[in-house]
Amino acid sequence: MLELLNISKQWVPPTGAPKALLRGATVSVSAGETVALLGPSGSGKSTLLRIAAGLEQADAGMVRMDGADISATPPERRGFALMFQDFALFPHLNVQDNVAFGLVEQRIPKAAARDQARAMLARFGLSAYALSKVWQLSGGEQQRVALARALITRPRALLLDEPFSALDADLRLQLREEFKAHIAEHRMATLWVTHDESEARAMAARGYRLLEGTLLRIW
Structure with a gap:
C-alpha cells in the first residue's frame, strides 16, 4: 500500500508571500487499486505526485x-514508475531502447530487455517504430512509448500525470482496458492525475478533488 500522510508543501514565488499548495493532504492506495486525483491547473496535483x-x-x-x-528514499530506490506530461523520453535512444531502459538499469541483459521492450511495444501497437528515434514520432505515439516504459518494470506503484492527454478517443478507450488489466495483474498501487472526470471514474475505484490544498473525496 502507498500512503501519503498529512503532506504539506508551500510554494514560494519569486516575489510575494509563500502560498500553501498542499495542506495536510492524505490518501492511501492499495496494491492493484487506482485512485484518481482531480483539480484545476495549479492546484498541486502534480506536486503531490512528485x-x-x-x-x-x-x-x-x-x-x-x-x-x-520512504520519505527520504531516493526516487531510483522506490521501485515506482512515473510518467509526466512531458514524457521525459531520451532523444538519443531509439524507441525500443527507451522502453528497455528501466530493465537495463535493473541489470537485465540488454538483449533480454530489448525482447521484453518489443513485446510491450506490440501491446501498444508500436512494433513498427521499435528502431525509430522518439523525435520522429507524433505526440500521441511518444505518449504511448512513455506509457510502455512506465509499465515494463512492473513497479510497486504507478504515478501517472494526464497519461492519455495526447491520444485520440478510440485509443484512450483501448488503453483504459489495457491499464486496468495490467494494474490488476501486477497489483500496482496507481495514482492517476487527470482533468477528465469521466476518465477518472472509468479508471479509479476512488476519486479525490484537490481544492485550496485539501483533498476532498468525491466518490
Whole structure:
C-alpha cells in the first residue's frame, strides 16, 4: 500500500508571500487499486505526485510504502514508475531502447530487455517504430512509448500525470482496458492525475478533488 500522510508543501514565488499548495493532504492506495486525483491547473496535483515519487520533498508529512517510511528514499530506490506530461523520453535512444531502459538499469541483459521492450511495444501497437528515434514520432505515439516504459518494470506503484492527454478517443478507450488489466495483474498501487472526470471514474475505484490544498473525496 502507498500512503501519503498529512503532506504539506508551500510554494514560494519569486516575489510575494509563500502560498500553501498542499495542506495536510492524505490518501492511501492499495496494491492493484487506482485512485484518481482531480483539480484545476495549479492546484498541486502534480506536486503531490512528485512528492510521492521522491522528486520533491514535502515540508511536512510522510510517504510510506507497505508500512515503511520512504520519505527520504531516493526516487531510483522506490521501485515506482512515473510518467509526466512531458514524457521525459531520451532523444538519443531509439524507441525500443527507451522502453528497455528501466530493465537495463535493473541489470537485465540488454538483449533480454530489448525482447521484453518489443513485446510491450506490440501491446501498444508500436512494433513498427521499435528502431525509430522518439523525435520522429507524433505526440500521441511518444505518449504511448512513455506509457510502455512506465509499465515494463512492473513497479510497486504507478504515478501517472494526464497519461492519455495526447491520444485520440478510440485509443484512450483501448488503453483504459489495457491499464486496468495490467494494474490488476501486477497489483500496482496507481495514482492517476487527470482533468477528465469521466476518465477518472472509468479508471479509479476512488476519486479525490484537490481544492485550496485539501483533498476532498468525491466518490
